[in-house]
Amino acid sequence: AQKITQTQPGMFVQEKEAVTLDCTYDTSDPSYGLFWYKQPSSGEMIFLIYQGSYDQQNATEGRYSLNFQKARKSANLVISASQLGDSAMYFCAMRGRGSQGNLIFGKGTKLSVKP
Amino acid sequence: NAGVTQTPKFRILKIGQSMTLQCAQDMNHNYMYWYRQDPGMGLKLIYYSVGAGITDKGEVPNGYNVSRSTTEDFPLRLELAAPSQTSVYFCASRTWGTGGYTFGSGTRLTVV
Numbered sequence: 436a437q438k439i440t441q442t443q444p445g446m447f448v449q450e451k452e453a454v455t456l457d458c459t460y461d462t463s464d465p466s467y468g469l470f471w472y473k474q475p476s477s478g479e480m481i482f483l484i485y486q487g488s489y490d491q492q493n494a495t496e497g498r499y500s501l502n503f504q505k506a507r508k509s510a511n512l513v514i515s516a517s518q519l520g521d522s523a524m525y526f527c528a529m530r531g532r533g534s535q536g537n538l539i540f541g542k543g544t545k546l547s548v549k550p
Numbered sequence: 551n552a553g554v555t556q557t558p559k560f561r562i563l564k565i566g567q568s569m570t571l572q573c574a575q576d577m578n579h580n581y582m583y584w585y586r587q588d589p590g591m592g593l594k595l596i597y598y599s600v601g602a603g604i605t606d607k608g609e610v611p612n613g614y615n616v617s618r619s620t621t622e623d624f625p626l627r628l629e630l631a632a633p634s635q636t637s638v639y640f641c642a643s644r645t646w647g648t649g650g651y652t653f654g655s656g657t658r659l660t661v662v
Binding site: 464528 | 556581583590591592593594595598600606608638640642644648651655657658
């Protein structure tokens with residue numbers, strides 16, 4: 436079965452420092468996509484970054500990068516130069532198999548940025 | 551603005567009541583999804599649709615129904631509301647292939 440595991444329920448980081456949020460996944464499909472979303476206290480889901488299973492390079496979007504280690508089935512999110520506005524829940528997700536292509540989510544990590 | 555629009559944003563239901571959560575997108579996306587998010591958890595798939603007239607169950611469909619008569623609209627119907635359906639509901643859509651997902655702003659439902 437396909438599964439996303441986020442083992443860090445909560446993380447603290449000092450403002451301006453970098454932080455890594457862990458995500459491991461389980462799938463037998465050779466083709467898959469991995470996503471990270473941010474959910475601030477206001478509740479909306481904000482797309483951050485995407486990594487395809489065949490992408491050779493790690494994805495980057497501004498201060499966000501995805502450390503993709505295919506053999507270890509991990510897709511960790513790295514946030515550089517943390518800002519107070521980065522305090523939020525972060526969800527790792529994988530596009531599911533089959534025609535429906537729904538997202539399968541982990542339980543999330545709550546990141547708190549300290550001034 | 552283009553995107554996914556969900557209404558209402560908040561709703562309180564009494565046990566046994568029914569209601570419809572509305573979801574509309576104006577991006578001509580084929581795929582649409584309904585998720586629920588329980589406190590402290592990730593999102594779980596309730597129902598999905600791959601196009602007008604085609605719907606199917608997700609991981610947690612019990613107590614819900616959907617329809618997709620047009621490409622734009624994908625309403626979620628709750629019949630006989632129960633406290634276990636207290637949750638935040640998200641609608642999402644995407645286009646063909648590896649297109650990204652667009653989420654609505656969510657509906658916070660409380661059943662008392």
